Amino acid sequence: MTLSAHDTTETRSRDEPSETTSSDVVTSSELLTVHSARALAGRNVVFAGHGLPTLAVSLAQHTVAPDIEIVYESGVTGARPPVMPRSISDSILVPGAASVMPMTHLFNYVLQGQRIDVGFLGAAQVDKFGNLNSTLIGEDWEHPDSRLPGSGGAIEAMAGAAEIFLVMRRHTPRTFVESLDFVTSPGSKKAAEAEVGSMPAGSGVTHVITDLGIMTRFARDEELTLTAVHPGVDPAEAVRQTGWNLQVSTDLETTQPPTPDELALLRETLDPTRIYLR
Amino acid sequence: MTLSAHDTTETRSRDEPSETTSSDVVTSSELLTVHSARALAGRNVVFAGHGLPTLAVSLAQHTVAPDIEIVYESGVTGARPPVMPRSISDSILVPGAASVMPMTHLFNYVLQGQRIDVGFLGAAQVDKFGNLNSTLIGEDWEHPDSRLPGSGGAIEAMAGAAEIFLVMRRHTPRTFVESLDFVTSPGSKKAAEAEVGSMPAGSGVTHVITDLGIMTRFARDEELTLTAVHPGVDPAEAVRQTGWNLQVSTDLETTQPPTPDELALLRETLDPTRIYLR
Amino acid sequence: MDKTMSLPQAISTYLRNGDTVALEGFGHIVPVAAAHEIIRQGFTDLVLARMSCDVIVDQLLGANCLKGLISSFIANSSAGSLHELRRRIEKSDPEPLWFDEYSHGGMVARYQAGASKLPFQPIASYRGSDLAAKNPRIKSVPDPYGGPDIHVVPALNPDLTIIHAQRADMHGNVQAWGMLGIQTEAAFASHRLIVTVEEIVDEAVVRSDPNRTIVPAHVVDAVVAVPRGSHPHSVQGYYDRDDEFSRQWSALARDAAAVQDWLETNIRGTSDHDEFLATLGSEHFERMAIHDAYSTPVNYGGRA
C-alpha cells in the first residue's frame, strides 16, 4: 500500500494511496476528507453523519470555513466532543454542545425548514442525476436480494438542503449505476419530473467525492460530470468505473494533493487515534 | 350586601349574596367557585384560566377530586404558586411547577390532543346550545360596536376538551342570548351541523354555573336546561334573565349551600387575601 | 461568529418599512424594548404578528408604525382593553387596520407551518366557528384517509422575528426558561431574526446545558443585550411583571391624545431603553424584585 515517488505521473492502481506534495502517504480516507473539506468553502451550516463528514467539517473549520456549523441527525448542534463520535447518536456529542434539539425541530424546522447549506450523504447506488438508493438491492421490492438500512433522514436532507455532497469510498460500476434498484432520495431533476409533492428546496447532489476524483453538477437537468481526478488517476479509469456514460469536463483538472498543513491537522489534531483515517 | 337569616325562604334580590348552612355570608364568587368545584368530581385534567377556575380546581383538589391536575394556557402543569396568580401567564406559576410545555405541545398535544377532561371558559354571550361568543358585539363584523379580546385558546378548548364548564358571574338576557353576534367557539351541535372541518372531540358546554343556578346539557342536540337554582332563587327569575325560552328541569333542584368546610378552605387556605373572592 | 450589536443597529439593519414583523412572547420574555426602538426609528407600514396583544401593540399603533395585525387575542392580558387598537377596529380611527384573526391554536399552527416550510398546517378546531367563515385565508383540504375535510391555516413566514430571552452567547445560541410561548417556531419561520437578551453570557454557560437552548446560533442574525428588555412583562429569574404599568396603560389609552403625549415623552423623547427605564426611576423596579430559586443541576457527563 505504499507508493514510490516515480509513480506520480503514471496511472496508479486502485488500492494504492495517493501521494502528497510532502511525499507523505495519503490514505483514501484522508484524501476524501480533505477534498470534502475544501468543497465546504463558503458554506455555513452542514448536516453530517459521523466519520468522514464530521472530520471534513472539522478540517473546514480549521481552514476554508472557520464559522461553519455542523448539525447532527440526533439534534445536536455545535458539538465539541473530546474524542471522535462513534455514531450520530453517540452521547459524547452532547456535553459542551451548543444545543440539542428535539427531533421535531431537527426534521421539521432545520431539514424541511431549509436551514442546511450542505448535507453529506452516502448511498449504495447513485445515478447520473444524483438520485440515491439506500433502501435495497434487487428487483423485487418486497423480497430484495439485499435489504439496506433505508432512508433514515436521507430523504429529508436531499429535499431540504441547498446542496448534497456525496462521499463514496469506492468508485465502481456497481455503485455508480445507470438505473437505481430503488430511488430512496430523488435528486432535483427526478423530483421536479414527479407529479405530486412539494418541490425540493435545493439542487440535490452537487459534488461527488470518490477515491478517483470529483464529479460535480450545478443545474437541475445537468448530469454529474467528472471535473477533476486525483493525481495519478487516468480519467478513462473513472469512466470505466462508472455504470453510465460519464461526461468528462473539457476543463478537467487534477486535484491538488492534501497539503502538509491539512494532513497535520487531520492526523495530529482531529483524529490522532485514527478512528476514521483508516 | 349582607343578608339576614329570615330571607332564606324568600326570593333574594340579584345583588345579595346567598347564605350558607352556617349562616356565614357567601359572596357570589364563593358560590360560583364552590359549585364549579363540586362539578369537577370524577374529572382528572382541567384546562383553566386564573381566578375562579383556578380556585375551583384548588378546592376540588381538597374535596371531591384529590388527584385532579390543572393545565394553564401558558403551558404550565402542576403549578403550586405561593400566592394566587394574576393571569395565566403570571410567572409565579412556574417555580415549583411539574412542567412547563412549549406552546406547540400545549395547543397541539394537550388541547387538540384531547387530553383535557374539563375546560373552563367564560364568554360575552352564550346561546341555548352552548355556542360561545368572545369576539365582538354588534352586527357589522368589520366595525363592531364593541370589539372583545377574541378566541385566544377558547376555540381549541371547546373543540378538544371532553366537556366545557362555563362560569358566568351575572345571569342576564344580554349574555344568555337567542342568537350570538359572532360564534367564536361553536358547541358540539353547531359544529356537527357545519359542512367542513374535523368533528369536535367532546360534548361542548355541559355545565353553566351562574349567580342564579346551574344549567346542564348532556347530549349534542340537547338545549341547556336549568337543573338547579341557588337557595332563594325563583326559577322564573332565571327564565326571565335568559334570552331564550329556557327549559326548566322537571326535577329542578335547589343547590346545596357551600359547607363550612368548603368556605373555610377557600377563605383561610386558598385565597386568604381575597384576591378572587370578591 | 460574533453577532452582538446595539439595539438601534440591529433594528435598522434587519427591519424595512412594509415588513411583516413577529414580536412573540406570551406575557413573559416579550421584546418590549425592541418594539420601542421600532417606534423611535419611525418605521411605517409594518404588519405585526403577535399571538397575545399587550401594551406594545397599542404603542406601535399609536406611533403609526402598523398597517396590519395578525393576532389571536387582542386584549391587554388581564389589565383591560387596548383602546388604540379598539379605536382602529371599531371606528377606523384614525384609519382602518387590516386585521388577520385566528385562534391561539391557529397562530401556533401558522408559525409551525412557517418554521417547517410547509404551505399550511391542518387544524382540527375550526368546524362551525365564524372565525373560519370570516377569514378567507382559513381554508380546508380533503382527508385522504376517509375523515371529513379538515381546516388548514397558511404558513406564517415573517420578514423579521424579534424575541427576548434570558441569555445567549455571542454566537446566538439562545436559552430561555419559564413560559416559552411560540418563540422557537417564530424564530425558525422568519427570514431574519433578532434576539434581545437580559445577558450575553460566556458560551461555557450555554454549553453546560445544551437542552436549554431554544434557538441555535445558525438561525440568529443579531444578538442584543437589553437588560429589562421585557418590562412591563416578567423575565423568570430576573424580574417580575409590572401590572400597574399595564393597568395604567389601559386607562391612559382611552384618550388618543394621551397616547401621543406618552409616546412623545417616553419613547421618542428618550434615546434608548436605558433612558426610558431611567424615566421610571430606580425605585420603580424594587416592586419587581424576585427571590432566587435555582434548578437542581443535571449531569451531562459522557464517557470518561
Added chain:
Amino acid sequence: MDKTMSLPQAISTYLRNGDTVALEGFGHIVPVAAAHEIIRQGFTDLVLARMSCDVIVDQLLGANCLKGLISSFIANSSAGSLHELRRRIEKSDPEPLWFDEYSHGGMVARYQAGASKLPFQPIASYRGSDLAAKNPRIKSVPDPYGGPDIHVVPALNPDLTIIHAQRADMHGNVQAWGMLGIQTEAAFASHRLIVTVEEIVDEAVVRSDPNRTIVPAHVVDAVVAVPRGSHPHSVQGYYDRDDEFSRQWSALARDAAAVQDWLETNIRGTSDHDEFLATLGSEHFERMAIHDAYSTPVNYGGRA
C-alpha cells in the same frame, strides 16, 4: 397519584397481544429492559413502531413477538446489520413480516399527527421518492394556497408507547436530557404510556426545573424504576453505550439458531432485568462509566 409499579406488572397491565407498540429512543434512553420483559411474557402479534431499529428489534423478532414493523431505519446503527430482520424481509424466514416503511421525517410527522389528533401531517420531502410510490399509506392532498399537491402521512397512534428516561417523580412527570428523539410525541400519540427511568426521584427535584419535563404526569399510566434499562444504549449522565454488545449481536444474529439460544439463556432464562444484567457481570459495566459534567443551575425565581 402514585403510578409506580414493577416492570412485569406494567407490561402485563398495559400491553395486549396484537397491539401496536412504540418503543422510542434514538440511540439513547431506549426502553431495552421493557422490550426484554415483553419477550419474557411471551406477547405475540405485536406491531412495533420504532424509527431507528437496533438489537431489540432483532430480539423481538427472534422471540416471535412481532407480526409487523413501522420504521425508517433498519440497521443496527453503526454496528452492522440486523440479520433476524433481514431474514424476515429478504427471505420471509421464518415467515413474512408486514413492514410499513417511512423516512425519519415521515415517522416524525406520523407521531406528530398522532399526538395532535390530526388525521395526517403534510410532509415536503417525498416528491419523486419510490418510498412514496411503494407505500399506499403515503398519500397527497391539494394545496389550497396554490402550490403543488403535497404528500401527507397518516397519524400514528400506538396502543402502547414505552419510553425510557433519566428520571421521573412517582406521579409520572418525566425528565430527560441529552438526545431526545421523538419520545414526547410518541408519548402523547399513544393510548397508554409506560415510562421506565433510571431513578424515581422526589418530586422536589423535578419541580426545581419544570422546563426539563418532557412528558407531564397526566399522560403517563405507569412509572417503573429500571436502572440500566437502556443498556446497550447510553443514558446521558448515567452510563455510556456498549458498542461491543451491539457489534457482537450483529455477528451472532447471522445464525438464526444462535439467536434462539441467546434469547433462551439471556432473556427467558432470567427472571428480570437485574438478573439479565448480572449475567453480564459487574466488570462489564466499568467500561461504560462516565465522568460528571453538571449543568449550570438557572434561576426560576418569581416575585418575593
